[in-house]
Amino acid sequence: MPFDIVSCLLYRDALMLVIDKPAGMPVHPGPRSGTATSDETLSDHLDALRFGLPRRPELAHRLDRDTSGCLVLGRHRKALDKLGRLFQSGKVEKTYWAIVEGGPAGDAGEIDLPLAPRDPARGWWMKVDAAGQPALTRWRVLGRGEGLAWLALTPVTGRTHQLRVHCAAAGFPILGDAIYGNAPRIGGPGLHLHAAALAIPLYPSREAVRIAAPAPPHMHAALRAAGWCATSPDAVAGR
Known part of the structure; x- marks a missing residue:
């Protein structure tokens, strides 16, 4: 069945659209895709x-x-410029949900570890490096299950693969991560990382625009094991 991007639309106004991106689809051609049609x-x-x-x-x-x-x-150049400034200045609140292996001992905290490319030829492949760029992630436990924890992650900075590297370095890799975690390269459960909610201060005289995306199907079983209920207010709001 052809991919229907309109069915993924979460929010629309004169300046921006927000869609619910499916897992497994790249946003644009990258090094692996090249120019292959x-x-x-x-x-x-x-x-x-x-x-x-x-x-x-x-x-x-x-x-x-x-x-x-x-x-x-x-939706147009002026809107893109404005949104770009908001993202670059850290004014957009981003909340991710992650299911991690094991989990932190506490209920909330932060990971403050600088990051740098592991291999200059593959700039997306990152590592913790004292000489790298500053990177800060705040985390909060939303639930726990046997051998798993459900976290809300807030990236204060926006480095490549920041959440994945930080969670792995802190001792609780994201479930399904075949690059920084323990998942097999083929046949794993899929990366359990979801951009659950955004708050975007797009209009100066109004409250921030808040958008939430429903948890993807491949994360449902692990989320339920950690205490998630699909009909709860927090599940709808992305908190």
């Missing part, structure tokens, strides 16, 4: 989101191929 990306479908405008919307930020959830698009 057989590699489907989210960018291939953006024309369907014009909604009467002469040009298609474009991505205001990025999500990894295997991460699901809230993805913001600007």
Whole structure:
């Protein structure tokens, strides 16, 4: 069945769109995709989101191929410039849900570890490095199950693969992470990392626009094991 990007729409106004990106789909061609026409990306479908405008919307930020959830698009150049400034200045509140192996001992805390590329030829492959860029992640435990914990993660900085590297370095890798965690390269459970909610102060005279994306199906079983209920207010709000 062809991918229907319109069905993924979570929010729409004159400046921006927010879609619920599916796990497993890259947002644009990358080093692995090259220029091969057989590699489907989210960018291939953006024309369907014009909604009467002469040009298609474009991505205001990025999500990894295997991460699901809230993805913001600007509907025109001025909107993209404004959204870009908000993301770059850290004014957009981002909340991710992650199921991690084991879990932290406490109920809340932060991971403050600088990050740098592990291999210059593959800039997306990151490691903890004292000489790298500062990186800060705040975490809070939302629930626990046997051998698992359900975390709300807030990246204060926005480094490549920050949440995945930080969780692994802290001793609780994200379930399904085949790069930094313990999942097999083939046949694993899928990365259990979801961009659950955003708060975007787009309009100066209004409250921040708040958008939440429902948990993806591949995370449901582990979330339930950690105490999640799909019909609870927190599940809907992404908290």
